[in-house]
Every structure is written in C-alpha cells, then in structure tokens.
Amino acid sequence: MSTLNRTRSNRLYEEAQQHIVGGVNSPSRSFKAVGGGAPVFMERGEGAYFWDVDGNRYLDYLAAFGPIITGHAHPKVTAAIVRAAQNGTLYGTATEHEIRLAALLKETIPSMDKVRFVNSGTEAVMTTIRAARAFTGRNKIIKFSGCYHGHADLVLVAAGSGPSTLGIPDSAGIPPSIASEVITVPFNELEGLRQALERWGDQVAAVMVEPIVGNFGMVMPKPGFLEGLCKLARDAGALVIYDEVISAFRFHYGSTQTLSLFPDRDGIRPDLTALGKIIGGGLPIGAYGGRSDIMAMIAPLGPAYQAGTMAGNPASMLAGIACLEVLREPGVYDRMEALAIRLADGLKASADRNGIPLTVNRILGAFSTHFCDHPVTNYEEAQGSDSERFGRFFRLMLERGIYLAPSKYEAWFLTTAHTDADIDLTLEAAELSFRDMAS
Numbered sequence: 277m278s279t280l281n282r283t284r285s286n287r288l289y290e291e292a293q294q295h296i297v298g299g300v301n302s303p304s305r306s307f308k309a310v311g312g313g314a315p316v317f318m319e320r321g322e323g324a325y326f327w328d329v330d331g332n333r334y335l336d337y338l339a340a341f342g343p344i345i346t347g348h349a350h351p352k353v354t355a356a357i358v359r360a361a362q363n364g365t366l367y368g369t370a371t372e373h374e375i376r377l378a379a380l381l382k383e384t385i386p387s388m389d390k391v392r393f394v395n396s397g398t399e400a401v402m403t404t405i406r407a408a409r410a411f412t413g414r415n416k417i418i419k420f421s422g423c424y425h426g427h428a429d430l431v432l433v434a435a436g437s438g439p440s441t442l443g444i445p446d447s448a449g450i451p452p453s454i455a456s457e458v459i460t461v462p463f464n465e466l467e468g469l470r471q472a473l474e475r476w477g478d479q480v481a482a483v484m485v486e487p488i489v490g491n492f493g494m495v496m497p498k499p500g501f502l503e504g505l506c507k508l509a510r511d512a513g514a515l516v517i518y519d520e521v522i523s524a525f526r527f528h529y530g531s532t533q534t535l536s537l538f539p540d541r542d543g544i545r546p547d548l549t550a551l552g553k554i555i556g557g558g559l560p561i562g563a564y565g566g567r568s569d570i571m572a573m574i575a576p577l578g579p580a581y582q583a584g585t586m587a588g589n590p591a592s593m594l595a596g597i598a599c600l601e602v603l604r605e606p607g608v609y610d611r612m613e614a615l616a617i618r619l620a621d622g623l624k625a626s627a628d629r630n631g632i633p634l635t636v637n638r639i640l641g642a643f644s645t646h647f648c649d650h651p652v653t654n655y656e657e658a659q660g661s662d663s664e665r666f667g668r669f670f671r672l673m674l675e676r677g678i679y680l681a682p683s684k685y686e687a688w689f690l691t692t693a694h695t696d697a698d699i700d701l702t703l704e705a706a707e708l709s710f711r712d713m714a715s
C-alpha cells in the first residue's frame with residue numbers, strides 16, 4: 277500500500293546508488309531493516325516536521341537519531357549558525373566559543389574536569405578508550421551486548437558465546453587481534469561482568485557502558501546496576517567510561533550522572549564520558565572528558581595523541597551553545613515528558629485495544645516500543661521482539677505522515693517543537709495502523 281506519491285524520492289534513490297555506496301551515507305538511513313526499498317529523501321525541516329522532495333509532510337520522531345531536540349531550524353540555533361558562517365567557519369586556531377561550550381558541559385557533568393571536542397560520537401568514544409589505555413597501561417575493554425558506541429574497530433565487536441567471552445568482530449575488516457581485546461557481557465546483570473573481571477581483571481583498561489541504553493530501545497539500568505558496575509571496575513583497577521552520546525541532555529539538562537532517578541551520584545560517577553549528538557545543536561560534534569589526571573594523558577599535555585582539523589569548529593560550538601541555552605529554559609523537559617507520557621501510554625492502550633503485543637519503555641521524555649509481550653531489559657529480550665511487525669508498523673505510520681526511525685531498536689524522540697496536537701495526530705495514525713495490522 278502506498279498512498280503518498282514518492283516518485284522523486286524513488287528516482288533520487290536510483291541516482292544515489294550510482295554515486296553513493298548503498299545510496300546512503302549511513303546504513304541506518306536505509307530501509308533495509310524495515311523491508312527494504314527506497315528511503316525517503318528529505319528537503320526541508322521546520323519544528324517537529326520535515327518535508328520530502330515530493331512535498332509530503334512528516335511528523336518527525338527520528339530527530340536525526342537524537343540531536344535535533346529543539347526541532348528543525350530552531351530560530352536561536354539557526355541564528356547561531358548564520359553568525360558562525362558570517363564570521364568564517366574555520367580558523368584552525370583556538371576560539372572563545374570552545375571555552376564557553378566546555379564550561380556549559382562541565383557545569384552539568386561534574387565528573388568532567390577537562391573536556392576535548394572532536395567531530396563525532398565515534399571519535400569521542402574511540403579516544404576515551406585510548407586515554408584509558410594510556411592511563412592504566414592495560415589493553416582490554418569490557419562492553420555490554422547491544423550497546424552501540426560508534427563504528428571504530430574496538431567497539432564493533434559482538435559477544436562470543438557465553439556470558440563473558442572474548443569478542444568476535446561484528447564487521448568485516450576488523451582484525452581478530454583487535455576483537456580479542458574486547459570482552460562483551462550482558463547488560464543489566466553483574467554476574468557476566470564479575471566473571472570477566474575475575475578472569476581478565478588485571479588486563480582491563482576500562483568498562484564502557486551506555487548508562488541509559490538508547491541503542492536496543494530505551495532501557496534503564498536496573499537499580500544497583502551502575503553502582504555495582506562502577507564498584508567492580510574500580511576493585512579491578514579499571515576505569516569506567518560512560519557513553520552518553522545519546523543520553524546526555526536527552527532526559528534532563530545534564531547527563532545520567534546528575535539525573536534525579538539516580539540518588540547515589542558518587543556511586544555512579546564515571547572516570548571518562550563520551551558525548552555527541554545534542555551538544556552540537558545539529559552540527560557535527562563529539563566531546564570527551566573526565567578526571568584531570570586521566571585527561572592529562574592526551575596531547576599536547578601527555579603521550580596519547582588525538583587531534584582534529586575540524587574539532588571545536590565555531591559553527592558546531594555556537595550551535596551547541598544555542599541548543600543548550602534553549603534546553604536550559606524552565607519547563608522545557610517537563611513539557612517533553614508530559615507529551616511522552618501521553619504518547620507512550622496512548623500507544624500502549626491502542627495496541628492493547630487491537631490485540632497487538634507491545635512493550636513500551638519510557639524514560640522521562642523519550643521512549644521505545646518493541647513488538648513483544650515480555651519486558652525489554654537487555655539486548656537478548658530486544659532481539660526477541662517481532663521485526664516484521666515493526667517493519668509493517670513503520671510503513672503504515674510512514675504512509676500516514678509519521679516518521680519513525682527505520683529500525684526496531686531505535687527510540688522515539690520528542691523535541692521541544694512537538695505539541696499536544698502532534699500527539700493527537702500520532703495516536704490517530706497509530707490506532708489506524710494497529711487496526712490494519714490486526715485485520
């Protein structure tokens with residue numbers, strides 16, 4: 277069924293495939309995980325909506341996989357980018373903007389004594405690992421199944437069989453020797469981590485985690501999980517790295533480390549944190565930071581090298597500052613949460629009415645949906661949800677002008693631009709889509 281005319285999108289996809297590998301510049305933009313076919317080519321965005329090249333309008337819950345939290349073309353962010361463009365986009369020198377954004381991050385992420393800007397979440401994560409290795413003199417990394425940390429060799433490693441095993445490459449082109457430095461254990465249970473640390477503890481540089489998962493749906497750590505993780509890591513002399521590329525500034529103005537849902541701040545304090553997405557206001561960015569003594573390993577202070585021609589560029593810095601200023605306004609997160617509650621509860625009720633099993637994980641203003649009748653607390657449970665059903669739902673919603681991320685593992689992101697009327701529209705589309713699926 278296709279009611280929307282997407283002639284131009286389809287034609288551009290044909291053309292794109294002749295020039296761009298797979299027709300897309302990131303595999304997550306393809307529709308491979310939702311049944312294939314031409315992805316939609318967008319032309320323009322404003323607030324909570326974007327328009328494709330055929331003039332169709334979509335309500336956007338993708339938010340560009342997270343960064344667009346103030347909606348498309350927010351006037352304050354746009355003005356900041358224009359200002360940057362008018363003053364020259366890149367100098368290759370230090371600027372005051374970098375200090376201002378670093379200070380804003382430090383203000384709300386108390387474990388970050390020092391910050392360094394890079395260009396993507398991947399780079400940020402990659403360098404936290406280098407810093408941890410340089411500081412500890414150890415090589416191995418422990419990560420958790422299903423957490424995504426970008427596309428660097430070391431983190432594109434899947435679990436071997438068993439609860440705590442050396443990793444196997446999750447992508448062609450990664451040498452087994454690199455994968456063998458990574459240990460993957462299940463999220464939300466400490467036993468696998470304990471076993472891994474018992475066996476390899478004196479070789480482990482760091483335990484890396486998405487403290488609130490955003491990559492196999494939205495998944496909260498169980499009570500005590502982060503505290504236990506931090507303690508086990510420290511007892512083994514390993515550092516703790518939080519990948520907050522999605523979670524920072526998504527749920528409140530700050531990071532997981534300062535979220536009121538976690539009262540024991542000291543007990544969950546990481547040594548290093550990787551950031552990206554929201555902090556650039558929609559322009560390319562990454563940042564990492566942490567304890568002064570660890571960050572002192574990084575060049576020019578220390579022997580661990582990391583650099584970047586585009587790092588800290590004025591446009592990303594000014595867009596990031598503008599975005600954080602919007603998010604800092606009173607009531608912003610409360611409004612997104614109120615909308616998320618209405619939408620998440622409404623979707624669940626609608627699915628129930630139509631006899632469709634749906635698990636909804638909502639964390640404040642963001643949530644995920646899994647087509648299954650069991651809770652989703654780890655990757656295995658997320659994998660067990662129905663991919664085909666999700667694909668069908670995705671397509672039915674798309675035809676009704678609601679744009680979800682084209683993967684069953686991605687979240688629904690609200691923005692400051694979404695309104696109650698948008699939620700009504702979405703719930704109507706969902707009710708009709710669930711009805712179609714049930715019939």
Ligand code: PLP
Binds near residue numbers: 425426490
């Ligand atoms: N870490 C997490 C938690 C992510 O979700 C992502 C991207 O989705 C990354 C790292 C990589 O960020 P980037 O795509 O900016 O390289």
